[in-house]
Amino acid sequence: MINGDVCKFITEGKCGTCKKVCPAGAIDFDMKDEIVERKVGAIIVAIGNDIFDASQYVEYGFGKYEDVVTTLQYERMMCASGPSHGHILRPSNDQEPKNVVFLSCVGSRDNSVGRPYCSSVCCMVMAKQAILTKEHVPDSTTYLFYIDVRATGKEYEEFIDRAREDYGARYIRGRVSRIFKKGDKLIVRGVNTLLGEQVDVEADLVVLSVGLTSSPGAAELAQKLNISYDSYGFLVEGHPKLKPVETNTAGIFLAGTCQSPKDIPASVAQGSAAAAKALSLLSKDKLESSPMVAFVNNSKCVGCLKCQKVCPYKAIEKVVLRDGREVANVISSVCQGCGTCTAACPTGAIDLNGFSDKQLINELEGLFV
Amino acid sequence: MINGDVCKFITEGKCGTCKKVCPAGAIDFDMKDEIVERKVGAIIVAIGNDIFDASQYVEYGFGKYEDVVTTLQYERMMCASGPSHGHILRPSNDQEPKNVVFLSCVGSRDNSVGRPYCSSVCCMVMAKQAILTKEHVPDSTTYLFYIDVRATGKEYEEFIDRAREDYGARYIRGRVSRIFKKGDKLIVRGVNTLLGEQVDVEADLVVLSVGLTSSPGAAELAQKLNISYDSYGFLVEGHPKLKPVETNTAGIFLAGTCQSPKDIPASVAQGSAAAAKALSLLSKDKLESSPMVAFVNNSKCVGCLKCQKVCPYKAIEKVVLRDGREVANVISSVCQGCGTCTAACPTGAIDLNGFSDKQLINELEGLFV
Structure with missing residues (x-):
């Protein structure tokens, strides 16, 4: 992009040397700033x-x-x-x-x-x-x-x-x-x-x-x-x-x-x-993607969406169930399995696949047998 | 590879623990050293x-x-x-x-x-x-x-x-x-x-x-x-x-x-x-590949192959012409265009594309016009 604040051709209409000498014809004084959206x-x-x-x-x-x-x-x-x-x-x-x-x-x-x-x-x-x-x-x-x-x-x-x-x-x-x-x-x-x-x-x-x-x-x-x-x-x-x-x-x-x-x-x-x-x-x-992602137990979720606020990956969305209740839902392809949501959930409605509270407690008990 | 000088199973016929515990069955005591040739x-x-x-x-x-x-x-x-x-x-x-x-x-x-x-x-x-x-x-x-x-x-x-x-x-x-x-x-x-x-x-x-x-x-x-x-x-x-x-x-x-x-x-x-x-x-x-590679002027080449000795990339081979004369030939896909051969050639039979003696001299003359 040409800096329009500095370019003499744009500000004063003089110069234009770059356009004359560019063999590829790549200079276009009429171009405007634009925001280009791309999916990457x-x-x-x-x-x-x-x-x-x-x-x-x-x-x-x-x-x-x-x-x-x-x-x-x-x-x-x-x-x-x-x-x-x-x-x-x-x-x-x-x-x-x-x-x-x-x-x-x-x-x-x-x-x-x-x-x-x-x-x-x-x-x-x-x-x-x-x-x-x-x-x-x-x-x-x-x-x-x-x-x-x-x-x-x-x-x-x-x-x-x-x-x-x-x-x-x-x-x-x-x-x-x-x-x-x-x-x-x-x-x-x-x-x-x-x-x-x-x-x-x-x-x-x-x-x-x-x-x-x-x-x-x-x-x-x-x-x-x-x-x-x-x-x-x-x-x-x-x-x-x-x-x-x-x-x-x-x-x-x-x-x-x-x-x-x-x-x-x-x-x-x-x-x-x-x-x-x-x-x-x-x-x-x-x-x-890793299977160790979080999942929501709909029957326990009260829809407070505290999990959504703490999720560093924006992997939690609000969904409406057929009965009209609003609950949290984990977008599993976005979730990185960090577990922050499970700690934040006040009703214990979120668990991490493979790291549910029950599994962790069973593992610990296994260690002390 | 298992180090046969140290492995107890190979030297003394005892142990073999690794074979027993490897779940993938990846241990093979009968394997021998071999040289594997691959084109890469x-x-x-x-x-x-x-x-x-x-x-x-x-x-x-x-x-x-x-x-x-x-x-x-x-x-x-x-x-x-x-x-x-x-x-x-x-x-x-x-x-x-x-x-x-x-x-x-x-x-x-x-x-x-x-x-x-x-x-x-x-x-x-x-x-x-x-x-x-x-x-x-x-x-x-x-x-x-x-x-x-x-x-x-x-x-x-x-x-x-x-x-x-x-x-x-x-x-x-x-x-x-x-x-x-x-x-x-x-x-x-x-x-x-x-x-x-x-x-x-x-x-x-x-x-x-x-x-x-x-x-x-x-x-x-x-x-x-x-x-x-x-x-x-x-x-x-x-x-x-x-x-x-x-x-x-x-x-x-x-x-x-x-x-x-x-x-x-x-x-x-x-x-x-x-x-x-x-x-x-x-x-x-x-x-x-770069077009700036060396080439041999067959009429000047006396076949001494001094160029072959100095080439760091082994890009020069000996070829026999139809008249029976042996001359040097540059394998252009291997040549990196370093120019060492042109300096070593006693008869001036090798030049670098784009950097022939004549071109260099003309460039210099152009500079001093």
């Missing part, structure tokens, strides 16, 4: 992530000092198609920076900002950017503050070694307590925990390695899809080890950083895995 | 890994002191079906250990033993075992020597925090220089690099967190399959970011730790991804 057999959720808002760390001066940027902004700066055409320049005075200081774990591994988790990718992003800094500005020096360097992927350790040894990246183990301005420089004050001493680094540019957060809409989407999400807003897989791409709701799969922070190789592999799982579902003529 | 359209290589031989670190006394074990041995010790029925006992005297010391990076991140890479899983294995130690022996204390704690997966950081805070795991940043015996205790001598001081820990049991290495047969297999392997013997994927499960040879895919050290969720996701790639190959009636 599987959903792969791959909505990605957001990044941490660095201005929450007031002591780092992001938003206050022009020369404090995030890794994402720095990435754009180093990009040939970016705002500075691939030249690394201090935003404050358009000069090349000589001392570039990186701060890791900005919004990661820090309970004080509600992010106790590791964002997984930032250590490697920092190392890459330190290497590129040296390549762009050969007489520059990079300083990288870190807690633990986390280089767990294939040849990641070697990459960190290269940054240190071949590109002179100076790793300092410690946290930064404050960044402040002195003349036209920034002073980065931290602690070198290995030497046990305070360290001040004079910086021309400070790059904050911001952590990954969940997308703002992730929780809302999860509620709509009846899948779980954790306290950080990341979507929850079926099993942390054995079902990394499945969810607890049949037919819905996860891929990429909406599940947790992960790097590109892991996201790509997970994407293929999710596709495989979706395909194995769609390639079948008939679907198998 | 895709291969997924998932041969796993080996572990580092801890006795290479003479200073740790593995193999010399009974109470120095590897994480794998310790895992068995904690397992209910293991040799000590799930009881953690010092091998030297069958007593419960009170002080258990873990050493990380045994055969990881250490160029002196030819393993500069990070083994990726050991930090989390150590943390898990520290938690289990406390659960098995409530009055025990665990000490964990580490370089960097690498907890990059989903909720891994929280897991480490739990080990530290709820289970009292004492993390000490530093390397261990020596382990020696004092009475019936082991003294673990290391450096606490955060405090900058030597530290001696009295241990009842020392657990070496051994790194992952490639399988001994990995390189040989790679040669047989015409796929690449790195200097550590790990198999090489098609592209480190964008093709994590493919190899450079069509139809051969990788899954799990034969590619690089990785944890269970990553291995499981990669396994599904490899299955998806294999399926997408097998589900097609016709295969597409």
Whole structure:
């Protein structure tokens, strides 16, 4: 879709270059936003992530000092198609920076900002950017503050070694307590925990390695899809080890950083895995479902529908019996056999096939014989 | 297959319990080893890994002191079906250990033993075992020597925090220089690099967190399959970011730790991804292949077959022309268009479709117009 708020042809009637150059004739300025409804057999959720808002760390001066940027902004700066055409320049005075200081774990591994988790990718992003800094500005020096360097992927350790040894990246183990301005420089004050001493680094540019957060809409989407999400807003897989791409709701799969922070190789592999799982579902003529589903005893059901309210899979509907009574009914193809309804039913009218109260009690009695 | 060297029924004619209890009647003691030949359209290589031989670190006394074990041995010790029925006992005297010391990076991140890479899983294995130690022996204390704690997966950081805070795991940043015996205790001598001081820990049991290495047969297999392997013997994927499960040879895919050290969720996701790639190959009636393959100019070819020797894909065969001359011929469905043969040909008889010498020179000339 063309963004009608920005496109010059739509707003001003000028330009239209894209239409002229597109050999496939794929540009249509008259298209309107529309909601397309489709019936689908599987959903792969791959909505990605957001990044941490660095201005929450007031002591780092992001938003206050022009020369404090995030890794994402720095990435754009180093990009040939970016705002500075691939030249690394201090935003404050358009000069090349000589001392570039990186701060890791900005919004990661820090309970004080509600992010106790590791964002997984930032250590490697920092190392890459330190290497590129040296390549762009050969007489520059990079300083990288870190807690633990986390280089767990294939040849990641070697990459960190290269940054240190071949590109002179100076790793300092410690946290930064404050960044402040002195003349036209920034002073980065931290602690070198290995030497046990305070360290001040004079910086021309400070790059904050911001952590990954969940997308703002992730929780809302999860509620709509009846899948779980954790306290950080990341979507929850079926099993942390054995079902990394499945969810607890049949037919819905996860891929990429909406599940947790992960790097590109892991996201790509997970994407293929999710596709495989979706395909194995769609390639079948008939679907198998577990027989361990809930069922309602109509004679006991009083139609309060408390079960419907607690069912996480929307598997319970209201039906009217021939005698006019309204009772609950389990849609067995939708039911995942979680048993929540059986616990919620005040009259004991719902049971789980194979796990009825009587069966459970008999099993227990059998154990103690 | 039943291991005939170990099975009591095969060696001594006794036992046979498995046959009696197997409800499916799947046990056949008369089966013999056989080589089964199959024609296959895709291969997924998932041969796993080996572990580092801890006795290479003479200073740790593995193999010399009974109470120095590897994480794998310790895992068995904690397992209910293991040799000590799930009881953690010092091998030297069958007593419960009170002080258990873990050493990380045994055969990881250490160029002196030819393993500069990070083994990726050991930090989390150590943390898990520290938690289990406390659960098995409530009055025990665990000490964990580490370089960097690498907890990059989903909720891994929280897991480490739990080990530290709820289970009292004492993390000490530093390397261990020596382990020696004092009475019936082991003294673990290391450096606490955060405090900058030597530290001696009295241990009842020392657990070496051994790194992952490639399988001994990995390189040989790679040669047989015409796929690449790195200097550590790990198999090489098609592209480190964008093709994590493919190899450079069509139809051969990788899954799990034969590619690089990785944890269970990553291995499981990669396994599904490899299955998806294999399926997408097998589900097609016709295969597409790149038209950029090599071709031989018969009039220039002198039949030296140097091209055949260098071809990594075995895509070159010898053919006899009608006039009796022997020349090279490219099997275009096998050729991957790498161009190695064109460089090796002494008479310039091989070119790559779309990349002939003339085309390349014309392109260059075009650039400088």
